[in-house]
Amino acid sequence: GAGVSQTPSNKVTEKGKYVELRCDPISGHTALYWYRQSLGQGPEFLIYFQGTGAADDSGLPNDRFFAVRPEGSVSTLKIQRTERGDSAVYLCASSFAGPSYNEQFFGPGTRLTVL
Amino acid sequence: AQSVTQPDIHITVSEGASLELRCNYSYGATPYLFWYVQSPGQGLQLLLKYFSGDTLVQGIKGFEAEFKRSQSSFNLRKPSVHWSDAAEYFCAVGASGGSYIPTFGRGTSLIVHP
Numbered sequence: 001g002a003g004v005s006q007t008p009s010n011k012v013t014e015k016g017k018y019v020e021l022r023c024d025p026i027s028g029h030t031a032l033y034w035y036r037q038s039l040g041q042g043p044e045f046l047i048y049f050q051g052t053g054a055a056d057d058s059g060l061p062n063d064r065f066f067a068v069r070p071e072g073s074v075s076t077l078k079i080q081r082t083e084r085g086d087s088a089v090y091l092c093a094s095s096f097a098g099p100s101y102n103e104q105f106f107g108p109g110t111r112l113t114v115l
Numbered sequence: 116a117q118s119v120t121q122p123d124i125h126i127t128v129s130e131g132a133s134l135e136l137r138c139n140y141s142y143g144a145t146p147y148l149f150w151y152v153q154s155p156g157q158g159l160q161l162l163l164k165y166f167s168g169d170t171l172v173q174g175i176k177g178f179e180a181e182f183k184r185s186q187s188s189f190n191l192r193k194p195s196v197h198w199s200d201a202a203e204y205f206c207a208v209g210a211s212g213g214s215y216i217p218t219f220g221r222g223t224s225l226i227v228h229p
Contacts, residue, residue, distance in 0.1 A: 033216070099215035108158045
């Protein structure tokens with residue numbers, strides 16, 4: 001079956017603009033995660049959804065970042081008033097249930113560049 | 116909070132040689148431990164994981180890792196490296212007494228010479 005997909009694969013925007021990044025998880029996976037990977041670093045956790053609700057959003061860096069998953073499937077990560085420091089690869093992952101004991105399957109990521 | 120250290124930023128080996136990538140973690144209780152591989156243009160792929168039980172864990176692609184509590188380590192090994200193993204490798208630790216969300220190390224880049 002299809003894996004986790006993310007769109008767009010690349011996004012270039014200007015400082016101060018608003019961007020939306022989309023994640024399509026594996027069908028049937030109830031848990032969905034967003035991570036951010038800066039150059040030369042490992043993925044950094046942002047937020048985790050169980051169904052439609054955010055079960056853990058402790059990794060969101062500030063209130064410019066917001067994510068939704070209205071129907072418990074596709075998720076959108078929204079970044080307002082983008083800053084150059086937001087440039088990174090944004091990774092999405094999904095798992096059959098919650099993070100305990102369940103393997104996370106990662107998408108290829110969206111590379112965000114803020115000019 | 117848990118943390119992971121991967122002390123080697125780059126490792127270079129010859130094809131056919133053995134490989135060991137180092138990982139040290141910090142967590143007060145028994146951790147969940149993972150190794151992921153990231154190839155260019157590909158998503159992160161789970162190589163193996165440790166939750167409990169046998170401390171020597173077998174994974175995909177001929178990789179294995181050993182959990183050593185006394186050394187707070189979870190080193191990844193492969194007896195004979197193939198050119199296709201060139202990639203970025205990430206060790207991660209999950210809090211078994213917490214949210215289980217993995218915390219990743221900064222990664223080790225593996226370069227394979229023919």
